[in-house]
Amino acid sequence: MYLRSINLCRHYKRGTYIVKALDDVSAEAHRGEFLSIVGSSGSGKTTLLNLLAGLDTPTSGVVEFNGASLTGMSRRERSAYRAHKVGMVFQSFNLISHYTALQNVETALLFNDTSPKQRKMLAASMLEQLGLADRLTHRPADLSGGEQQRVALARAIVKKPEILFADEPTGNLDFENTSQIISLLKSLNSDGLTIVLVTHNLEMANTHSHRIIKMRWGKISEEDDMHSHEGTKQ
Amino acid sequence: MTVRDLIAVSTGNMWRMKFRAMLTMTGVLIAIAAFVSMISFGAGNQQYIEDQFNKLGLFSTLQVYPKEREKENSNEPDTVVFPPLDKAALERFTAIPGVNLVYPYDAFSVKVQYGDSLVDSKGQALPTAATRTKLFSVLEAGTGFESDSSKQAIISSELMKELGFDTARSAIGKRIVVSVRVSTIDSGLAHILVDKGETLLDRLKKIHFDSLFYSKYRGKVIRAEANEVARRFVNGFLNARKTVSDTLTICGVREHVRAGRLRIEPVIIPFETAALFSTSGLGESPTEIFSALTSGKLFSTPEDAGEKTFSRVTIDFDPKVPYTAIRDSVEKLGFRTFSFAAEFEEIQRAFLYFDLALGAIGLIALITASLGIVNTMVMSVNERKREIGVLKSLGADESEIRWLFLVEAGVIGVLGTSAGIAAGWGITRIVSAIAQHYMEQEGIPPIDLFALPLWLISIAMAVGVGVSLLAGFYPAARAARVDPVAALRNE
Numbered sequence: 001m002y003l004r005s006i007n008l009c010r011h012y013k014r015g016t017y018i019v020k021a022l023d024d025v026s027a028e029a030h031r032g033e034f035l036s037i038v039g040s041s042g043s044g045k046t047t048l049l050n051l052l053a054g055l056d057t058p059t060s061g062v063v064e065f066n067g068a069s070l071t072g073m074s075r076r077e078r079s080a081y082r083a084h085k086v087g088m089v090f091q092s093f094n095l096i097s098h099y100t101a102l103q104n105v106e107t108a109l110l111f112n113d114t115s116p117k118q119r120k121m122l123a124a125s126m127l128e129q130l131g132l133a134d135r136l137t138h139r140p141a142d143l144s145g146g147e148q149q150r151v152a153l154a155r156a157i158v159k160k161p162e163i164l165f166a167d168e169p170t171g172n173l174d175f176e177n178t179s180q181i182i183s184l185l186k187s188l189n190s191d192g193l194t195i196v197l198v199t200h201n202l203e204m205a206n207t208h209s210h211r212i213i214k215m216r217w218g219k220i221s222e223e224d225d226m227h228s229h230e231g232t233k234q
Numbered sequence: 235m236t237v238r239d240l241i242a243v244s245t246g247n248m249w250r251m252k253f254r255a256m257l258t259m260t261g262v263l264i265a266i267a268a269f270v271s272m273i274s275f276g277a278g279n280q281q282y283i284e285d286q287f288n289k290l291g292l293f294s295t296l297q298v299y300p301k302e303r304e305k306e307n308s309n310e311p312d313t314v315v316f317p318p319l320d321k322a323a324l325e326r327f328t329a330i331p332g333v334n335l336v337y338p339y340d341a342f343s344v345k346v347q348y349g350d351s352l353v354d355s356k357g358q359a360l361p362t363a364a365t366r367t368k369l370f371s372v373l374e375a376g377t378g379f380e381s382d383s384s385k386q387a388i389i390s391s392e393l394m395k396e397l398g399f400d401t402a403r404s405a406i407g408k409r410i411v412v413s414v415r416v417s418t419i420d421s422g423l424a425h426i427l428v429d430k431g432e433t434l435l436d437r438l439k440k441i442h443f444d445s446l447f448y449s450k451y452r453g454k455v456i457r458a459e460a461n462e463v464a465r466r467f468v469n470g471f472l473n474a475r476k477t478v479s480d481t482l483t484i485c486g487v488r489e490h491v492r493a494g495r496l497r498i499e500p501v502i503i504p505f506e507t508a509a510l511f512s513t514s515g516l517g518e519s520p521t522e523i524f525s526a527l528t529s530g531k532l533f534s535t536p537e538d539a540g541e542k543t544f545s546r547v548t549i550d551f552d553p554k555v556p557y558t559a560i561r562d563s564v565e566k567l568g569f570r571t572f573s574f575a576a577e578f579e580e581i582q583r584a585f586l587y588f589d590l591a592l593g594a595i596g597l598i599a600l601i602t603a604s605l606g607i608v609n610t611m612v613m614s615v616n617e618r619k620r621e622i623g624v625l626k627s628l629g630a631d632e633s634e635i636r637w638l639f640l641v642e643a644g645v646i647g648v649l650g651t652s653a654g655i656a657a658g659w660g661i662t663r664i665v666s667a668i669a670q671h672y673m674e675q676e677g678i679p680p681i682d683l684f685a686l687p688l689w690l691i692s693i694a695m696a697v698g699v700g701v702s703l704l705a706g707f708y709p710a711a712r713a714a715r716v717d718p719v720a721a722l723r724n725e
């Protein structure tokens with residue numbers, strides 16, 4: 001199994017009661033797969049994604065990557081997992097506002113032993129690939145939403161991760177930019193990148209992903225393998 | 235993340251917040267400047283004393299005094315006799331291993347004449363070898379003696395001016411007349427024979443020889459004559475002093491130096507040349523006569539000079555030998571000592587407390603500045619929570635985040651402290667210049683009251699950077715603990 005969660009729980013204590021953001025979730029993602037997690041707001045999608053990305057630690061349960069338990073790793077090993085294997089894209093872009101586009105992308109290479117010279121080169125060529133060659137020295141405030149998300153995507157994939165976690169990456173984008181980002185994700189996936197996409201747009205998930213996990217109240221409500229329905233999805 | 239990356243990212247952040255970083259650094263700067271300039275004052279004084287002591291070679295000298303019976307609560311029985319500080323004692327000192335030279339302090343009153351100027355002064359005899367020790371070789375001009383019997387003199391720069399010389403150089407080679415008034419046994423004896431024109435024969439004539447057979451009259455005459463002889467001797471001894479003069483060439487002019495408890499007389503004369511002055515009798519001081527009387531040495535000949543005792547003897551020893559070794563040997567022989575090395579140790583101890591007190595004031599300022607660092611950095615951490623979350627999502631470990639902020643605190647510390655040391659130094663230069671200006675006006679040779687030794691720079695750097703890092707610990711830990719999930723949540 002490539003990436004999976006077993007009986008994963010993430011509970012938040014809020015005063016006297018407990019918020020079960022994630023409750024006994026066992027799910028999996030296959031290597032090279034385009035997996036979508038859908039569900040309404042507050043259903044626990046982001047919580048699950050952060051746990052799978054090693055950014056959060058579960059209350060109970062296990063996340064396994066290539067057979068190794070993330071929860072059993074040291075904090076430092078989990079940081080290394082994020083630095084080397086994982087790319088992340090957020091709805092609100094989360095670019096560092098005082099850095100240029102280039103610097104933002106370079107930052108991703110600070111933590112995976114890339115030499116300073118390589119950093120600049122790799123970052124620039126990644127931005128060029130995403131059509132931002134003339135935006136290298138722009139700061140996020142001077143970029144459109146779509147451009148910002150492409151910078152964020154460049155930052156996520158410049159270190160050549162194995163999995164890309166995208167948390168509602170098109171939530172803040174218009175139609176045109178949305179389809180641009182989605183087609184970028186699809187082409188990255190066809191190059192072998194495993195993609196876990198969180199969205200509340202079921203139609204988008206239906207159209208583009210190999211498999212869908214539906215969530216409700218912190219639990220998996222339904223799993224949907226697109227191939228078994230129609231077999232036409234790529 | 236390499237150290238280079240850490241420094242680049244940290245300084246990049248500070249550069250973005252130039253004004254804020256500068257304000258924080260200014261706090262450190264002021265504190266360190268206060269710290270440095272205050273301790274620099276203590277260090278400067280200490281340095282000055284050490285330099286003076288070194289210049290005069292005082293660390294390798296020992297002053298020896300005869301022991302005196304304590305008037306009260308003396309534990310020693312009256313039969314204990316302290317050894318005299320005489321020639322034999324000097325020889326015993328010379329035999330102590332490590333001792334280079336032993337010479338007594340032997341002073342007398344002199345009159346010095348050059349041209350029309352006649353100056354009352356004091357002289358001291360010194361062996362030629364002693365003029366080659368550091369203590370006597372700090373000369374404005376000229377050299378030491380050629381030999382112990384050369385007709386030369388080293389004079390102080392003050393006396394030089396009193397004699398009417400403008401420069402030390404111009405005094406060298408000039409001949410001065412040095413006179414010593416000595417009371418002699420001869421003049422005392424001569425006065426027994428003749429006093430105020432009345433000879434002994436005149437007195438004898440007055441005696442009624444026939445009445446001498448009456449014992450009462452005889453006793454009266456003998457008492458009267460004995461009294462008269464004693465009166466005439468003492469009068470002659472005290473009042474009809476002989477003046478011994480000699481013409482000496484000025485061979486050196488001694489720099490004005492303050493050597494604490496060490497007295498150096500304005501006129502220094504070679505040992506044997508000085509002896510010529512005193513062969514004819516005793517010195518000026520009446521106590522000398524009485525001590526000579528009580529010790530039964532009044533009529534001793536100059537050849538008995540070995541019996542002469544000194545009030546003080548200087549021992550010059552090998553600087554490689556610890557002063558304590560020499561001191562202990564001398565004290566074992568039954569003498570009292572004074573050493574500048576011991577005194578310097580005490581001075582240093584006093585300065586340590588002085589420096590600590592000054593340092594404490596600087597440290598209080600530094601603690602205030604460090605609170606500024608804590609405040610600024612906590613603020614900065616709060617503002618940059620999202621950025622910290624991003625870095626963590628990109629794979630930054632808690633320790634790397636902590637280091638980012640610690641380096642920032644360290645950079646504030648290094649820059650603030652460096653500037654503070656420079657500013658502190660600047661302050662001391664200004665104060666020193668003002669102080670030296672006043673010293674010059676008061677006619678005091680200007681001294682630098684401040685010093686910036688390497689140890690002070692090192693301590694200031696260590697304290698400044700140390701306190702800054704310490705101040706950075708809490709904000710850095712806070713930054714490291716930022717929860718990335720919360721930080722990255724959509725607003």
Ligand SMILES: Nc1ncnc2c1ncn2[C@@H]1O[C@H](COP(=O)(O)OP(=O)(O)O)[C@@H](O)[C@H]1O
Binds near residue numbers: 012041048
């Ligand atoms: N730190 C927290 N404290 C309390 N409740 C939380 C916290 N984080 C998330 N939750 C709750 O957990 C649930 C799931 O949140 P989330 O995973 O962000 O949902 P989604 O991404 O599907 O909108 C929500 O009800 C949310 O309010």
Ligand SMILES: [Mg+2]
Binds near residue numbers: 047167
């Ligand atoms: Mg969410």
